[in-house]
Amino acid sequence: MVIGAIVIGIWSIIFLVGMVNGMIDSYVDNAIKNEVSHIKIHHPEFIKDKESKFYISDVINVKSGVDTISGVKAVSYKTILNAMISSSHAGRGISAIGVVPKDEVLVSGVSSRISEGNYLSDKKKNQIIISKRTAEKLKVKLRSKVVLTFQNLENEITMGAFRIVGLFETGNNIYDESVIFINQKDINKLLDFEGNGHEVAILINDLSGLEKIQKSIAKLYPDLLVRTYKEVQPELALFQSQIKMAGIIYMVIFMLALIFGIINTMMMAVLERVRELGMLMAVGMNKGKVFLMIVVETILLAMVAGPVGLALGYFTNSYFNKNGIDLFFYSEEGMKQFGMSKFIYPNVHVETYYQLVLAVSVTALLGSLYPAWKAIRLRPVEAIRGSFTSEKLKLFKKLFSLIKNKIQKNGSNSN
């Protein structure tokens, strides 16, 4: 019983921690790949008011400069406009993002999320890709024409017609409905904006160097605003910390349940052996040794169960880490709204296993204290006779008579 409780407890915790880490990774990866990248550069005013006039001049030069910094994996630059996209059926406000396709595919994951058609081409003109959900709302399909309307730098209304070459689906419905992608050359031409852009997006090789690279870029371009994904989308960091906190709370609850499981089963073990314990105390085993015996027994059981639970958790985690857990099986729309991928890949860090070994040892120790204390409270003379059981019976009888009296009292009051 104790072994089973500990095995299931450890396995559950590993699986839960793996799921939590997998969810965080999935959410953050999705956000980084599709939306925020690791580092972004803007005109300082652009983040307050996304107007076209707050642009980065000679953005190509900025890209080249960032490319030279060690640790940078890929860089792309974009023109971003608030625009209205219209079809013959409907129109809606969106954020139009002008990209350089050959650079963008290295930074953004959108090119790999094309569900119909193709990604933008560097060679062809007036192409647009929109999300599948936007296409449904506009009642358009591949090769349909849509019109983008926006203000140019002189605040004059400008428009251009684009042909849909691809439909994408990132898995995050909110994001999908809010953006469209076009070739930067096309939109810059409409804006008379050659060589400029609103944003530089950067992917780095190793997240541990995030702040260092941010500082290097800021030093290189002191007039521009350089922010990490944590600053661009603080909710990402908040989400990470909240999910981690929830994971810790779940772990504590599991540990508490495990403690009570151990207490319960060890109490049963003590009560089943009342006569033997009484005899041991009668013939000369002192209370300290009886106490230690129960504690050591529990710890030994934990030492047997611990590795089994850890191994079970490790193999379950490894299996799902390779094959993934299909969350859309339960609620496709719900998970998409939440920005989650179709598959979660549970991921448990090595230190979690060390923490669990420590936590289970402490839990087993704590769980053994009460049964051990109950064992030394036994009086040998009663334990040998087995009258401990009858004391419990007396307690039940007392409780029963109290309830009976209460019911009778209530009955007489109502009469």
Add this chain to the structure above:
Amino acid sequence: MDLIVTKGITKTYNPKKIPVHALQGVDLTINEGEFTAIVGPSGSGKTTLLNIIGGLDRQTEGVLSVDGVNITDLSDNKLIDFRKNRIGFVFQSYNLIPVFTAAENIGFIMLLQKRSKKEIDTRVDNLLESVGIEEQKNKRPNQMSGGQQQRVAVARALASKPKFVLADEPTANLDSKATSDLLNIMENLNKNEGMTFVFSTHDQRVIDRAHRVVTLEDGKVVSDVYRSKN
């Protein structure tokens, strides 16, 4: 020599609610080498007296001296040590440890006394021989008859080299042959090694073999009869 001396021993259960006077001023002296049966009807206080003599329970009033020590004043831990080294117990239900073999059941008390493994092994073999169950050495309690289990219990009681053995209704769960065999063993140990035995019993077969019979009624000694040894 006086081994056990009780003076004015009383034991009252539930003194504040409904007092039950289990013992009412028991004065008794048991000498070394005696083979004594404490008899009496159910509820007369036999087991209570044995428990108090064995330090398993404490008297309400009176003085108890065992092997020259006033055990009334001993702390719980000192009392446990006292029991470990000077008193052997045989219980009605044998109370053997089910996961131990006969040899382990006998030997573990010596482990508590921190004896050497060699000494324990030798003594276990001697004890098994003296109670006539050498062939049961490696069997667990559930593989032995009631009589054999009680013999293991006797051997366990003797393992710590106690000053005396207290046996509470030792034959209550045994048939006639097992009772007779057990009594022979205990009588021989008493005769040959001078081991003192004190029984509580209402088994006539035990009473007939006892050298001294102390009768209790309503918590008082009503007769104390010495018989000639056979």
